[in-house]
Amino acid sequence: MKVGVDPSLCEAHGECVAILPEVFDLDDDEVLQIREGELASAEEAPAQRAVVACPKGALRLSR
Template identity: 30%
Template sequence: MRIEVDAPKCVTSGQCVMIAPDVFDQDDDGIVIVLDENPAEGQRGVVEESAAVCPAAAIFVIED
């Protein structure tokens, strides 16, 4: 599982940070930062939920 974000799409809602704080953070302007591009399988639930709920559809979970 690999995470890609389309940062220019980010609307700084911070939903992902609330759901998966070990994987996502925000910079001072609120734009998404990926802390862990290849999260452990145990993070799958929260990562997929972050992608699903992202109001900008800016998070992609890619299966390699």
């Protein structure tokens, strides 16, 4: 499973970073950075929570 972001929707609220900082990060310009590659199985449930928690609906999971 992979996670992606629609940068036109992301407003850098940081909910995803708080839930899964190993995958999500905000850079110095408040732009969301997502670790590349597949999520580890232990990261899938928190990533799903991060997608749901995003106030702008900017995150997506894909297989």
